Amino acid sequence: MSTKRLHNFWTKWRWECLLVLLIVVVAFVNARASNYFLNSTNLLRMTSDFIEIGILILPMTFIIVTGNIDLSIASTLALSASLMGYLFMSGWNIWLAAGVALLVSICAGLLNGVLIARLKLPALVVTLGTLSFYRGLAYALLGDQAARGYPPEFTYLGQGTIGSTRIPFALLIFIVLALAFGLVLHKTRFGRYLYAIGNNKDASRYAGVPVDRILITIYVLSSVVAALAGFILAARFGSTRPDIGLGLELSVITITVLGGVSIFGGSGTLVGVVLALILVAILRFGMGLMNLQGQVQDIVIGMLLIVSILLPTLIERFRHTWHWQPRMLWQSLAALLVLVLFISFFFWSRSLILFR
Amino acid sequence: MSASMPVFVMQEVSKAFGGVQALQNVHCEIYSGEVHAILGENGAGKSTLIKIMTGVYQPDSGSMQLEGRPVVFNNTREAQEHGIVAIYQEPSLFPDLDIAENIFVGRQPVRWGIVDWQRMYADAQALLERLGLKLDPRTKARELSVAQQQIVEIARALSMQAKVLIMDEPTSSLTLGEVEDLFAIVRQLRAAGTAIVFISHRLEELFTLADRVTALRDGRYVATRMMSEVQTSDLIRMMVGRTLDELFPKQMVEPGEVLLEVEGLSLPGTFTDVSFQLRRGEILGMAGLVGAGRTNVARALFGIEPASSGRIRIAGREVRIESPQQAMALGIGYVPEDRKLHGLVLELGIDHNISLPILERFSPRGWINTRSETEAARHSAQQLEVKMASVAQPVGQLSGGNQQKVVLAKWLGTQPQILILDEPTRGIDVGTKAAVHALMSELAAQGMAILMISSELPEVLGMSDRIVVMREGRVAGIFEREGATQELLMAAATGAR
Numbered sequence: 021m022s023t024k025r026l027h028n029f030w031t032k033w034r035w036e037c038l039l040v041l042l043i044v045v046v047a048f049v050n051a052r053a054s055n056y057f058l059n060s061t062n063l064l065r066m067t068s069d070f071i072e073i074g075i076l077i078l079p080m081t082f083i084i085v086t087g088n089i090d091l092s093i094a095s096t097l098a099l100s101a102s103l104m105g106y107l108f109m110s111g112w113n114i115w116l117a118a119g120v121a122l123l124v125s126i127c128a129g130l131l132n133g134v135l136i137a138r139l140k141l142p143a144l145v146v147t148l149g150t151l152s153f154y155r156g157l158a159y160a161l162l163g164d165q166a167a168r169g170y171p172p173e174f175t176y177l178g179q180g181t182i183g184s185t186r187i188p189f190a191l192l193i194f195i196v197l198a199l200a201f202g203l204v205l206h207k208t209r210f211g212r213y214l215y216a217i218g219n220n221k222d223a224s225r226y227a228g229v230p231v232d233r234i235l236i237t238i239y240v241l242s243s244v245v246a247a248l249a250g251f252i253l254a255a256r257f258g259s260t261r262p263d264i265g266l267g268l269e270l271s272v273i274t275i276t277v278l279g280g281v282s283i284f285g286g287s288g289t290l291v292g293v294v295l296a297l298i299l300v301a302i303l304r305f306g307m308g309l310m311n312l313q314g315q316v317q318d319i320v321i322g323m324l325l326i327v328s329i330l331l332p333t334l335i336e337r338f339r340h341t342w343h344w345q346p347r348m349l350w351q352s353l354a355a356l357l358v359l360v361l362f363i364s365f366f367f368w369s370r371s372l373i374l375f376r
Numbered sequence: 377m378s379a380s381m382p383v384f385v386m387q388e389v390s391k392a393f394g395g396v397q398a399l400q401n402v403h404c405e406i407y408s409g410e411v412h413a414i415l416g417e418n419g420a421g422k423s424t425l426i427k428i429m430t431g432v433y434q435p436d437s438g439s440m441q442l443e444g445r446p447v448v449f450n451n452t453r454e455a456q457e458h459g460i461v462a463i464y465q466e467p468s469l470f471p472d473l474d475i476a477e478n479i480f481v482g483r484q485p486v487r488w489g490i491v492d493w494q495r496m497y498a499d500a501q502a503l504l505e506r507l508g509l510k511l512d513p514r515t516k517a518r519e520l521s522v523a524q525q526q527i528v529e530i531a532r533a534l535s536m537q538a539k540v541l542i543m544d545e546p547t548s549s550l551t552l553g554e555v556e557d558l559f560a561i562v563r564q565l566r567a568a569g570t571a572i573v574f575i576s577h578r579l580e581e582l583f584t585l586a587d588r589v590t591a592l593r594d595g596r597y598v599a600t601r602m603m604s605e606v607q608t609s610d611l612i613r614m615m616v617g618r619t620l621d622e623l624f625p626k627q628m629v630e631p632g633e634v635l636l637e638v639e640g641l642s643l644p645g646t647f648t649d650v651s652f653q654l655r656r657g658e659i660l661g662m663a664g665l666v667g668a669g670r671t672n673v674a675r676a677l678f679g680i681e682p683a684s685s686g687r688i689r690i691a692g693r694e695v696r697i698e699s700p701q702q703a704m705a706l707g708i709g710y711v712p713e714d715r716k717l718h719g720l721v722l723e724l725g726i727d728h729n730i731s732l733p734i735l736e737r738f739s740p741r742g743w744i745n746t747r748s749e750t751e752a753a754r755h756s757a758q759q760l761e762v763k764m765a766s767v768a769q770p771v772g773q774l775s776g777g778n779q780q781k782v783v784l785a786k787w788l789g790t791q792p793q794i795l796i797l798d799e800p801t802r803g804i805d806v807g808t809k810a811a812v813h814a815l816m817s818e819l820a821a822q823g824m825a826i827l828m829i830s831s832e833l834p835e836v837l838g839m840s841d842r843i844v845v846m847r848e849g850r851v852a853g854i855f856e857r858e859g860a861t862q863e864l865l866m867a868a869a870t871g872a873r
Contacts, residue, residue, distance in 0.1 A: 209739040216732055220721040226680065226712055227732040227786070228700045286723055 035280035035332075039295040046299065050306035057309060064186050066305045068178070068256065071190040072097075072249040072265065074297050076272045077279075078201040079242035081293050084276055085205070086235065087218045087285025088143035092132060093246040094268035095154035100125045101250035102158035105167025105260035114174045122247050128154055129243030133236030151269070158262040168259035178256030190252050197245070202290040210234070218285030274321065275300055278328050300324075316365070323362035330355045381444060383408045383571050384429075384460070384540050389438030391424055398424040401438070402597045404590050406540060411562060411572045413586035413603070417615055417833065417866075421595040422575055426542055429573070430462045431455035442539070459539035461532075465548050467525035471518035476500035478517050479532045503531040507561055523554035530561060541565065542573040547581060548667065559585055577665050579608055579870050591615055609863065612870075616833060616862035624838025625810070627817045631841060632656030634692075635825045636794050638677070641686030646672040647849040650686070654794065654825045659816060661840030662829040664869050669849040670829045671713055674796045677827075678710040679703040690794070704733060709792030711783050713799045713829070715776075719783040722772030726764055727753035729771050730786045756785040761811070777808030784815065795819065798829045813839060833862045845869050 030037070050057040057063075076093050083090050100121040107117035128150065135146045180189040205211040213234055216224040225231050254260040279296035281288030300321060307317045334355050382405040391399040399421045406412050416422045427433045429440075431449030440447050442458055449455040469478045476497050477484075485492045485499065500513035509527045517525060526546055533541050543562075547555045562572055562585060574586055582589060583603060591598040591614035598614050636654040641647065647669035654660050662670050676683040679697040688695055690706055697703045703710070712718035720729050730753040731738060738749040754767045760781040764774065771782050780800070787795065797816070801809040816839060820826055830836050836843055843855045845868040853868040 207744060208742045209735045209744055210742065212728065212732075212735060212744060216721050216724065216728075219723040220717075222718050223721050224732070226678075226700060226710065226718045228704045229732065230699075230701060 033289075033291075036289065036292045036295055039279070039292060039299055043295065043299050043302065046303050046306065050302060050309070053306065054309040057306060061186060063305075064188065064191070066301065067191050068188050069305075070297060070301045071188070071194050072253045073268065073271050073275065074194045074294075075197060075245055075249045075252070076268065077276050077293050077297060078197055078290070079238060079245045080272050080276045081201070081279070081281055081288065081290055082205065082214055082238045083143075083242060084273075084281045084283060085214045085218045085285060085288055086238065087221070088136060088235065089147060089273070089283075090132065090239065090242050091144070091147040091269050091273075092128070092150040092154055093242055093272060094265045095151045095158070096125055096128045096243045096246040097250035097253065097265045097268065098158040098262060099128060099154040099161075099250075100247035101254040101260045101264050102161045102167070102262050104251065105254065106161045108170065109167045114171055118174075118251055121250075122244065125243040125247035126240055129240035130236065132243070133239030136239065137232040137235035155262070155266075158264075162260065162262045164262075166259045166261040167254075170255065170258060174251075175255045175258055178252045178254070179258075190256070193248075193252070198290070198294055202294075205290050214238070215286060218282075218287070271300075274325050278325055320362065320365050323358060323365060326358050327355070327362055330358060382406055383443055385441040386425075386429070387439050387441070389425075389428060389435045389440070391428060391433060391435050397595055399428070399435075399592075399595045402592065402595070403438075404597070405600070406571045406573060408539070408571050409566055409569045410587040411566055411574050411585050413574050413576070413582045413589040414592065415582070415589050415611060415615055416592035417831075420592040420615070422592060423544070424595075425592065426462060426544055426573070426575070429455070429540070429542060430460055456536050459537050460542070461536055461538040461540070462542035462544060463526060463529040463533060463546060465545040467522060467529050469517040469520075469525050469528060472516060474514045474516050475504070475511065475520075475528050475531075476513035478528055479503065479513075479535050481532075483536075499535070500531070503534055506534070507531055507564075508557075521554075523550050523558065526550075526558065527561065530565075534565075538570060540571045540573060542575075544575045545577065546574075547576060547578065555581070577870055579611055582611070583608075589614075608867070612863045612866045616866055624835070625814045625817055626659075626839055627821050629657045629821050629841075631658040632823060635690065636677075636827075637687075637689040637692075638673075639687040639689070641673065641676060641683045641688070643672060643676060643681065643683045646681075647676075647683075647846070650846075650849075650851055652844050652851065652854065654827055656793075656823050656825050657820050658841045659820050659826045659828055659839050661836035661843040662827060662846065663831070663833065663836045663843055663865050664846035664852070666831060668846040668869065670846050671798055672849075673846070674710060674798050674827070674829060677703065677796060678708060704790060704792075707791075707793035708796065709787035709790050709794070710796045711787050711798060711800060713802070715779055715783050719786075720771050720779060723770055725768040726757055726762065726771055726774075726782055727767045729782055730756055730789055733786060733790050752789070753785075756789050757782065760785045760788075760815070777804035780804050780808065780812065784812070788819075792824070794825045794827070796827045796829070799831065800828060801830075801832070801835060833865055836865065837862065847871055 103124055104117045104121040108114050135141050136143045182189055213229050217231055275296045276293055277283055279293030304317055334351055384406045386404045388401045414422050428435050431452045431454050479500050480496050485495045497513050507527050586603045588602055590600040632655055634653045635656050639651045641650040650673055664670050675681045679699045679702050682698045727750050731749045738745050762778050762781045771779055801812050841857050843860055845852045845865055847869055
């Protein structure tokens with residue numbers, strides 16, 4: 021009985037277990053490599069670099085679970101932050117400006133959602149279009165200048181800490197949101213519908229699932245959360261430039277996929293995605309402590325993503341076909357090559373200290 | 377017609393898929409210069425026969441001879457190299473290639489290792505002229521009508537020096553004039569000595585075109601006759617001629633009041649002016665050929681693809697149904713034709729599939745009460761005797777019959793007053809089939825109104841209280857249980873007199 025339960029636990033949480041293992045390994049290596057890693061001040065400060073990404077992966081998980089994608093989140097983030105900054109510079113109250121920006125972000129999400137759900141256009145193309153469109157609007161609003169001079173009660177959103185502790189206020193927002201999104205995805209009817217749609221949209225429709233309404237809802241949710249992330253980011257910087265959060269969508273999608281959410285939809289857990297966020301965060305933080313350039317960090321993260329997708333596919337193949345096929349030789353070699361590259365980059369990035 | 381030797385012979389050919397015997401000891405002789413019709417109900421084995429002829433499938437046993445020599449086709453390419461080519465109901469041209477490229481795709485004339493475009497267009501032009509198609513071979517395929525695309529397919533067959541040309545329901549999407557043109561080409565090919573295997577559900581076409589006819593029934597050979605010696609009634613008897621067995625445990629119930637009334641329902645391009653009534657406790661069978669619009673009517677009633685005009689009344693009250701949610705709220709359940717595509721989410725567990733349409737019941741405030749959900753799902757799965765490892769087992773792992781039971785459990789869970797069953801026993805084993813029929817009977821006896829779409833005439837005749845026959849999107853006739861015969865239904869479905 022207990023072995024069966026263990027087996028069930030393993031089949032359900034396999035990916036999450038692997039992520040935890042990786043986190044432990046990376047943390048261990050980081051701790052050996054730098055004395056500054058296991059330092060609560062540093063660790064807490066590091067979190068603020070990942071709050072916005074962390075917030076954005078939550079609705080992205082919803083969207084990818086349904087088998088769709090939203091490439092426009094970083095642009096929506098920039099649009100809301102820029103609109104807020106623009107209105108603030110024109111003399112509006114900061115909260116009123118943020119409120120209007122939030123309304124505009126709802127419209128941005130509605131546009132995405134309606135084009136995808138009602139007009140049945142492919143999500144990749146629609147959000148690729150609005151990625152340019154919304155970013156363009158941000159530039160149109162602010163041009164090459166920056167909005168600045170936000171009042172302290174606003175910058176508290178990105179810079180403040182809770183009471184006398186060193187815990188960033190934004191971290192609290194993330195934790196609350198992550199809990200809420202996790203509960204909705206795994207415990208409610210809405211969450212169940214997301215998985216049903218991601219696995220078989222037609223069968224869901226035939227079963228009376230309001231597919232269109234749900235898709236529109238998650239795209240609006242995505243944009244609202246993007247606006248919130250935009251406010252936090254602007255508050256952290258104390259200013260808004262129209263290129264704010266440029267390229268963030270790629271990190272967000274990377275982490276979501278690394279967290280075990282199938283890019284084809286229908287599977288994955290929010291726990292896995294949050295674990296992937298932690299993994300990427302401490303990986304980058306560790307490399308940052310080693311003064312590694314951003315490009316090398318990108319190489320390592322990229323390798324990690326490919327390995328994470330290649331290995332499970334290969335293992336699945338082995339499980340299904342027990343006999344060896346010539347095709348699998350090349351796949352294994354490719355996996356091995358990427359794995360070796362990843363490991364060598366990973367240790368090279370720390371070699372200065374590791375093998376001294 | 378040469379009486380000497382057939383160009384293509386199939387002897388004692390058998391083919392099984394899993395446990396289903398699709399063809400059993402079928403034989404067939406085709407002569408050069410004849411149009412040979414193959415006749416049979418849906419599922420009689422016609423398409424399997426064609427696919428064996430063209431090398432798509434390999435027979436389990438039996439042999440084939442081409443011009444007296446035994447042949448084996450491992451794939452369609454080998455069959456084509458021997459001059460056996462098929463064209464299908466829906467042309468399969470590459471829409472963005474032009475006519476000449478489509479004719480010679482994969483076999484382009486080559487000079488010095490590169491494609492000889494000049495010769496290719498000249499050859500294509502010659503073929504088109506021979507078939508009387510006045511078109512530039514540089515025209516893209518997507519600009520052609522269905523009829524023109526079919527002629528391009530014939531040109532492709534000719535360019536392969538086809539000895540046997542198989543045409544699988546080529547006329548089903550053509551207009552009357554186009555059919556005439558196609559027949560003229562077929563007669564011309566026949567005169568030139570090509571053997572033509574022709575499949576059509578329109579019996580009158582066979583009388584105008586075919587020389588001989590071979591009938592199949594339940595995967596077995598029935599007879600081969602000269603068309604000049606038979607009449608429509610003979611053809612229908614050859615096709616159906618079987619007896620009802622005890623597969624259909626029908627309980628006779630006195631039907632109650634009219635529950636569903638459909639009047640003048642139309643959706644342009646799919647069905648026109650469909651009217652019928654469905655009573656409480658009644659099983660209304662819906663027969664017709666594939667493509668007659670039966671499934672479209674069901675989809676319209678369930679709000680998936682709503683009708684554009686006409687009235688639907690439920691218990692005397694006129695209703696509008698524009699989404700599955702609305703249909704479900706009105707007490708309609710729909711077991712779709714394709715359970716893998718529309719009936720089930722294969723990756724999800726049995727429990728989650730059964731609860732999907734009634735999830736609100738387990739989550740009044742949004743939070744799912746998984747315990748009551750699982751219990752309810754387990755209960756309904758056990759009631760229908762679904763064989764499962766656990767109630768959380770993904771339905772994709774179940775057999776076809778068990779999957780169908782899960783779909784039924786799912787829809788019975790919604791407690792519908794009107795249940796639409798679209799091909800409820802397709803592709804499932806005999807045991808489950810009988811169980812499904814018994815269940816239908818019982819539900820009707822409890823007062824449920826059932827609309828059953830089926831392409832299996834014995835099933836329609838065995839289970840229905842009344843039968844609606846559809847043909848080409850229209851109601852071709854409504855028959856009472858007493859007095860309905862396979863011959864009558866078939867005649868109505870095919871439009872034969």
